[in-house]
Amino acid sequence: MTILIRLLTTTCIALLLTMGSGYFAPADAASKKLKQQSDNASATWSKTFTTFNNYRAAVIATSDGGYLMTGSKGENARDNGSSLWAMKTDSRGAKIWEKNFSPHKSSPHHGYAAIETPDGYLVTGTKNLSALHGWSTWNELWVIKLSKNGTTLWEKSYGCQWGANTSAGEGRSILQTDDGGLIIAGFGSAGGATTAWLVRLDRNGIRQWEKFLGPADNGGGVSPVSLATAADGHFYAGFTTPDEHAVMFKLDPAGNIVWKRQLDQYQRSSLGTLSATNDGGFIFAGGGEGDGLLAKFDANGSLGWHKTFGKNRQGKSAGLSAVTETKDNGFIATGGISMGKAILWIVRTDSRGNVIWNKEMTDKRLSTGYAIVQASDGGYVVCGRDDKGIAVWLLKLDATGAIGK
Template identity: 30%
Template sequence: MVSFILAVTASAGLGTGLMVTASNPPPDTEWETAIGGSYFDYADAVQQATDGGYIVVGTTYSSGNGGDFYVVKADASGNVEWEKTLGGSEIESGRAVDKTADGGYIIAGKTASYGTGGDFYVVKTDASGNVEWEKIFGGSSYEEAFAVQQTADGGYIIAGDTDSYGAGRTDVYLVKTDASGNVTWDSVFGASGFDHGYAVDQTTDGGYIIAGTTTSYGAGGDFYLVKADASGNLTWDVAFGGSEFDCAFDVTQTTDGGYILVGETLSFGAGSYDFYVVKADASGNAEWEKTFGGSDWDDGLSIEQTTDGGYIIAGNSGSFSVNGDGYLVKTDASGNIEWDKTVGGSDYDCVHALKQTADGGYIVAGETYSYGAIGGDVFLAKVSAWTNTPVGSNVTVSLESSTITFPDVSESGTTTATTSTENPGGPTPSDYYVIEGNFVEITTTANYTGPVTVGLRYDESQVSDEESLRLFHWNGSEWEDVTTSVDTVENIVYGQVASLSWFFIGEPAVAPVADAGGPYLVQVGYSLDLDGSASYHPDGTIVSYDWSFGDNTTGTNVTVSHTYTAVNIYNVDLTVTDNRGVQDSDTTMVVAYDPESGSATGGGWFWSAQGNLKQDPESEGKATFGFVVKYKQEAAAGNLEFQYHVGDINLKSTDITWLVVSSPNANFQGEATINGEGLYTFRVLAKDGDKTGGQPDEFTIKIWQGTDTEADPIYQALNAQLGGGNIIIHDN
């Protein structure tokens, strides 16, 4: 196996139990701060504000009202600029926030102060946190909003739970409002069990994607993904998970039109709970699934696609700290870990939300017991953008399975490597195969000068001759061999390039050997079995056999059956492909005859030109022939005599093996003696010119010593025009 991933991957598939952490150093934490009062306060949502600061929403119990929405505006360094509490005399919980087009904020959560003791509570504020309007949505029982987003039409979409409506004990509740908070429509999704909606995102088609958990479908608690159209009608829904409890907390649409979900799983992974990430296509089909974490509990709560096409995931971990900390995982676009890190102090801290910031870093929010009041405060932390290529000379970036050395870096940046099984350039060299079909793209955001040394690691169990390995680089027009050395101890192939792009490790290709068998003789209209079983591979496995029958039809398999419908001599091609994609082809001949098609006679002479006689290519002179060929009792019969006196050739047939008559031509092959001795094979093509509008008659003959018609003939005359005599094709 050849790997070029920046860091070790998480579990390669569900249920494997493999859990690992990244080997790359993570980015630095720029600052951490606690915000709140003397009692319990925590954050559930965060966004970067338009001025570069941050808006944080959560719940405070320090206000004296038993629990209120807690809205905090912090500057770019985490210093509080203003804070607001929203709610009544009972408990309110702030769950979500979104920046609005007018510079203000839309905030959603749950209220027990208004409505029926448990309803959606939605508040619109200006840029300073002053309330512009507030709305209550729900029925006679319990509702709670967990997500809100401003929609493209200027209104809002709110997602959460309802016990008042729907078919089950709890259902997903989706409410669409106009810009003033007036309900446009609402929808309920779920069935007879418990179904929860924790996240919503407006999709590019104007509809919505909602994520949560379901006990109505799946195995007693699974990820629940719901796609609704722009009017809130169900398009499709799907469950993901295993035999234990699995719950999704966040979802976003990805740039390819699909979706990325994160949550927690008891079904897979290595610990009590683990991060569970599912990438789905636009129709809700799982493309890949990953788990992240350790031997203890790890909960994934927030996910976002990053500007590099990968993903940033946040949650909590008891696996990588004594008391529990916030846990961040950065992956590439395929879910492979690039880095991970914990944030927090010596006591319990957790992260509920995160966003990528304008500088490429990350803002995270949650709760902390390490800092601030004893009862717990809002936790806010800023993490730097990740860089692994610092300023300096001879800077070596060590990725998990590749190394890149820059001679001089003038501006720091990030160097990454991603793999693909699709060839990003032109044809690879035909005498090399790509190890495991892997191509790797190495890129960097650092500014550098001078030639770069690239080393890619290989798995020695996957190659035959390590010394023969070569490193190929796509230079924009072709794959170029840039190899400088092969380290057979560390299993790395090194090369040097002027600029970074795509690479692959190649090993000299040991090709399979195709053998199509034959030649074959078959009567038109009868089935013919063609056999490629004599094909073999000296150092691999043949995985496919592809036949082309010469009549615009094809077949696949080691042995195939085919029926020809027209008289002809067909060239049949067999192409075999091995497990590495290397191919070989062989061509055989099929003679398809019809005993009712006619017969042929001929006699005369032609001038045998120089080059016809292999043993004396300078010789030339008169050659004579005479033949009668026909079918007798459905078998080819007849005789041929051919004389070329200059070359001391007096050929007489002893057998006619096959005959194909197809006006204006007769093709036949047989065995003969020369000068009364030996065994020779001949093949004749005789053309009746009268059948083609009065053109000259032509005679072609090839003679081989022995029976190997793949060898060079000892004599051949091609398309020789007669100097006297004639050729006649007799139609039945």
């Protein structure tokens, strides 16, 4: 009997172990898979894409966990022509697809901004038609609608309608309206002067209206006119005036001005970008008196706070090109510090603009950062160009701003 009991006990233990290996091994495998996915998501990385002739680039985070970049791409370093360039990557910056748009290869075409829509992406920029018009410079605002896999669904370009005349125009920023239409901001030529220009399109790219906000400084073709979404179909717009003042507007869905604000706290100020915040207002990034500048406004245009960064730098100047609100209601901003040539600069602040950390990238090949987004794991992805304008880089940083080895 004792021997029988021992045999039964041994058999039961063996059976339980066998069952355990069958039931618990998948759980262990699942745990390992989850850990690997977590490690992959939080990994830091850097990617470089040779583009030539690219003096500005932008990036957005996409709903599949990847990223979409836009800018310009030339065939070689000696070629003055460039295509409007768009590239989709996965969550680790690996290329999924790449598209180039160049109706006239000898002319420079540029992409400046992109958004994601339920059925794809929209990219806006500048189409250069100088070869067609016979003028030294003739640009038109350009909008390209892409599917999720990069197929072109439609593309349209628009001249600036000033009275009975059609003149040059450029796209710089884009947002989608509640009805699926678009508002695009850029520069137009009005009466021989450069002005900040707004264009409203329906979902098929048909022009609905356009507005002129006043004289603007296009910075030799690189300065922005920025847009940010507000509540109830309203939106914010901002740009830099020719006398070096940053101005901001709130507009209703028809493009009528609700209010206008100017940063009078600084003798000289310039706009980098506006970004909507969770409280219905927006955060401003740019420059003031040669320093990087952040300023927080509420929905009524009241200035909550403003902070400059990069003070007491002998022989240096600084500016912030982009900012976005973080998951903890703080802010992450990027730009450049000029020390003969620009180097990449990233600033992380709390909700009141107090610095949490401040990074100057030691790799001097990394020039100004032009766009920054927060990744799903709490880290950050920043996009910019190298110091020679030959390549676009995409960096994934951890939550402390470290890039890793």
